[in-house]
Amino acid sequence: MQTHEIRKRFLDHFVQAGHTEVPSASVLLDDPNLLFVNAGMVQFVPYFLGQRTPPWNKATSVQKCIRTPDIDEVGITTRHNTFFQMAGNFSFGDYFKQGAIELAWSLLTNPVSDGGYGMDPEKLWATVYYDDDEAVELWQRVAGLPTERIQRRGMADNYWSMGIPGPCGPSSEIYYDRGPEYGVEGGPEANEDRYIEIWNLVFMQNERGEGTSKDDYEILGPLPRKNIDTGMGVERVACLLQGVDNVYETDLLRPVIDVVAARAPRGYGRGSHVDDVRYRIIADHSRTAAIIIGDGVTPGNEGRGYVLRRLLRRIIRAAKLLGVDDPIMAELMVTVRDAMGPSYPELVSDFDRIRRIAVAEETAFNRTLVAGSRLFDDAAESTRKAGKTVLSGTDAFTLHDTYGFPIDLTLEMAAEAGLSVDELGFRELMSEQRRRAKADAAARKHAHADLSAYRELVDAGPTEFTGFDELTSEAKILGIFVDGRRVPVAAHQPRVGGESAAPQRVEIVVDRTPLYAESGGQIADVGSISGHGGTARAAVTDVQKIARTLFVHSVNVESGEFVEGDTVSVAVDPSWRHGATQGHSGTHMVHAALRQVLGPNAVQAGSLNRPGYLRFDFNWQGALTEEQRAEIELVTNEAVEADHEVHTFHTELDKAKSMGAMALFGEAYPDEVRVVEIGGPFSLELCGGTHVRSSAQIGPVTILGESSVGSGVRRVEAYVGLDSFKHLAKERALLAGLASSLKVPSEEVPARVGQLVDRLKVAEREIERMRLATARAAAANAAAGAEVVGKVRLVAQRMSAGMTAGDLRSLVGDIRGSLGTDPAVVALIAEGDNASVPYVVAANPAAVDLGLRANDLVKTLSAAVDGRGGGKVDLAQGSGKNPGGIDAALDALRGEVART
CATH class of the missing domain: 3.10.310.40 (Diaminopimelate Epimerase; Chain A, domain 1)
Structure with a gap:
């Protein structure tokens, strides 16, 4: 059974059981604790914590997951993968233990003709938390498992949490017995190579506190309601149903290995464990890199970009150590696309960008390898001159840390040079670096922010945004918050001892507002909230969204008091809004001009716009030429001068994409989206921001500069409107001053300055x-x-x-x-x-x-x-x-x- 069929059967099984199919979230989910989504339940955490009310009682998904802490173990064993697919079913206060066990058992054991996986019930085992008698009884009654195939295990094995304060509960794991050829009998407790875990059923009922390990934390109490969170490893089930030994032999990974084997002088599975590890690294990292790039990451030196860069470089190094010296990345990405595309169509639709980024990193790293090889040659020569035969651990670590050389590449190069390497010294330095990294990660890790105080307002429905049509709206105060606590009144602090107290800073939630909340690269509006006949006034300094729907206004109360339930007037600063719309619409114009001049591969990677200014990041290799920059500026201003109408409309996401509307990679969009169209086909983007009514209102656009913000990402900055005019006025005054000093017309200044520079160079040489x-x-x-x-x-x-x-x-x-x-x-x-x-x-x-x-x-x-x-x-x-x-x-x- 192919992996795509395994996924489909899982989803169909639970949809037929009344679950709502929820698409996989991006691996870049906005969570302060996670670099990447690492579990199938991550996107549902707010529902489990009771911070938000789920829109369904039962859900099912197959989530893209990435785990990179054990990246160095990939390939050494056949159990470690950086990317995996976690199929799950979730109950939010609906069914609990019995329902979870019944649904899992029926899918695993039902015949293939009935939509199941057709597994032999006699090969299935279960583990439960040591005192969970209820789960033991259910496995016996529902599944008919005998007592000897149900094993009780402790907290470290059968009590689940995210590793940080949050939801937790006892779990029950399902194992498959692969037979005596894989190890001794005795169940999962005896051998987890023979008895392989395929499904974990978490009975989520408690909330945990701080702790230092899997079994060292306090149980704070029960969750608001009992939930079910399960995770079935798609790749592991594929191994069993395809009759192969490990995930690298399945239909999604073996094709990558075969591509490399066709070009490498040494094949896969020929008796060399070292070579097999390299093949598995390439197979694993290739699909992980494709998924990460597809979700909007580009190689960089920190965070997600660094992880991607490391994955790609490990692929290149492993290929070279297998004897593949020619570029191979493009072929690997094609193979991943063909294997994974049926499940993840974005790998097909966005393939050109994925391949281009991966190939660019391969090209750049090949240059780095040349530089690193020179460093190795110098270190080797110094070692020999000193009469030694062992390359120091410090040299090996420098090669690894500065140039990305893995120790196995350094070992091979050293052997070719007749040297050995102080591996112990290298390992000690690596351990020290890991300790620092873990300490830093631990210092940053924290629990989910407590948003429960806002839950009632979130559940009541979204804030009505009126700012597309008006700058002042009458509204009702729904809630007032101070330091995350809901309070009934917010009042201006009176004078104390002749001094005016600092304005009280609070958050106000109203039912409708014209103030734009920060999102999509556009910073929040500023304005005011006033009430009680104008005696109460608060300055709005920021507007943020909670749960993507609730607008929360950060304010300084300047006079009077505000009471929950009051009717107030909420107003945008008109000057601010005018400048903000110029900046945002200007961003769309620059994006369109970039794509017109550079082509469709100049894809947005981020943006920021505020009154009078815009910043636009885009995927591109290499600096722009002066001619390209000038042409982008010209195309932008020609479109501004054309006075195109700015037209907005709502439509279905798929229809908008089919029209060619641009979307930001990695961003989650609802089924119905807002499209901003400027000048017909000139600019068409998905966008929820505020805009001018016609392009001429943007005013002149002056590109200030273009620079690199990371590997494969460039940044354009520009002034718009009056700020653009002021900048040009300063430039004109500077040019006029130079012309006056040089006593030539303005248009002759460049030539005159060039002459002076040449004369200066001659004089300097003479001096x-x-x-x-x-x-x-x-x-x-x-x-x-x-x-x-x-x-x-x-x-x-x-x-x-x-x-x-x-x-x-x-x-x-x-x-x-x-x-x-x-x-x-x-x-x-x-x-x-x-x-x-x-x-x-x-x-x-x-x-x-x-x-x-x-x-x-x-x-x-x-x-x-x-x-x-x-x-x-x-x-x-x-x-x-x-x-x-x-x-x-x-x-x-x-x-x-x-x-x-």
Whole structure:
């Protein structure tokens, strides 16, 4: 049975049992505790916690999940995967233990002809929490499991939580016996390779507190109602139903392995565990990377972007270690698309972008490998020169940490160079880094914010947004909150001791508002709330959404008092709104212009707009040329001048996409969406923000610059409207000032400045030539005036101000060469720029034989000028910060030479 069929049968089974099918959430769900969605129930957490009322009593889904903490274990065993599909059924106060067991058992054991998986009931085992007698009785009565195939286990195995404060409860796991060829008998307690877990039924009934491990936390009490959360591992069930040993042999992963095996000199499953691990890394990471890119992530140096970059680089390294030197990423992405596309159509529709990002990272990392190889060569050469045969753990760690070299790549390169590697030292440094990372992660991990105080208002229905049609609305206060607590009244604080108290900061929820809540890259409106005939007034400083539906106004109460139930007037600052609509509509125009100039691969990766300003991030490799930037600005302003009508309408999501409407990757959209159309086909985007009525109202758009914000992501910034005009006015004034100073018309300024720059370069070269000639003359004079101190010819001189350390190094070499083979020492010191004091000391071989080493003598100079220095026995240098000690430094050096 193919994996796509396994998914379909699961969903069909529960839909027929009255469950609502809920699509998989993006792996980038907005949760402060999670880098990626790592369990099937994550998107349902607010319902389990009672923070929101679920729109259904029963639901089912197949959720995309990613877990990366054990990324280094992938491939070593056949049980670790970074990406997996978790099929689940959920009850929110509907059925509980008996219903969950009945539904799971019937799907697993019903014949294939009846929509089940057709598993042999005699091969199924169950585990329960050690004191859950009810679950034991149900397994016996519902499934007919004998007592010997039901095992009781402790909290670490059969009591589930998210690992942080939140919902929890006892669980019951279903295991499949793969037979004696996979291990000893005795059930899951004896061998979890033979008895493989396929389904976990969580009887979610409690809420847990803080803790440090799976079985060390306090149970705070019962949840508002009992719930069911189950998770069936799709990949594990696929192994069993397809009759293969592990997930890498299933229909979704084996094709990737076969693609690599067709190009690698060493095949898969040929007896080399090391090579098999590399194949499995490529297979696992390829589909995980495709899913992550598909949900809107691009490679970067932190957070999700760093995880993606690491996955892609591990693929490339593993392929090279298998002997695949040519680019392979494009072919891997095609294979993943073909295998996963039937379940995840976004991998097909967005394939060009996914492939382009993956291939760009492969190209960039191949360049990094070249640079890292040079570092390895240098480290290997230094090791051999020191008479050693072991590359240090520090060198191996630097290769890993700076260039992304895994230890196995370093080991292979070292072996080719006739060296071994201090693996123990490397492992210690890696462990130290992991300890720091875990401590940092633990410091950031926290429980879900308590939004229960807002639940009643969330359940009452969404806030009516009136801001598309009016700037002032009459509204009713539904709730007032201070520090997350609901209060009946918010009042202005009276004067105390002649001083006015700071305005009381509260949150006000009303039934309808014209104030836009921050979302979609547009920051929130500012405005006011007033009531009681104008005696009560509050300044609105921010508006945020709770549960995507409830608008919460952060306010400073400036006068009077507000009481829950009051009728108030809510108003937007008209000047602010005008500027905000210019910025938001300008963002759409720049996006459209980018796609017109660069093509459809210039896809939005994020945005921010506020009055007079916009910032737009887009996926693109490499900096824009000046010509491209100018053309984007021209296309944008031509569309502004065309005065296109801005038309908005609501339609079904699929219909909007079929029309070509642009959507932000990774963003969740409802079934019905709002479309903003500017100039017909010129700009068509899904958007809930506020906009101008026609494009001419945006005013001029001036692109300020274009820059990189991460690998494969560029950023354009621009002013719009009056801010654009003010910027251009400043630029014009600057140009006029230059024209006046240069005494040429404005249009001739660039050519005139170019001429001046060329003349300046010629003058600088002449000055440098004269300076070097002067320095050489000074060197000749210094050599001619060498002192004889004991057995040594000594040149110890202060040089002209402004000389650099490079100048002094060149001179000491010339002087030392002119002093012959007798013992000679040269010490030059100067007062450099910014009160620095560079100095250089050289000793010829005869002087070194007498015991005069340059790296020792330079310390004598350092002491007198408050400096530091070092080097080799024949040449050393340093820099001080006390020019007043130069003469004393030279005298001290003469004394040191005289003692030889």
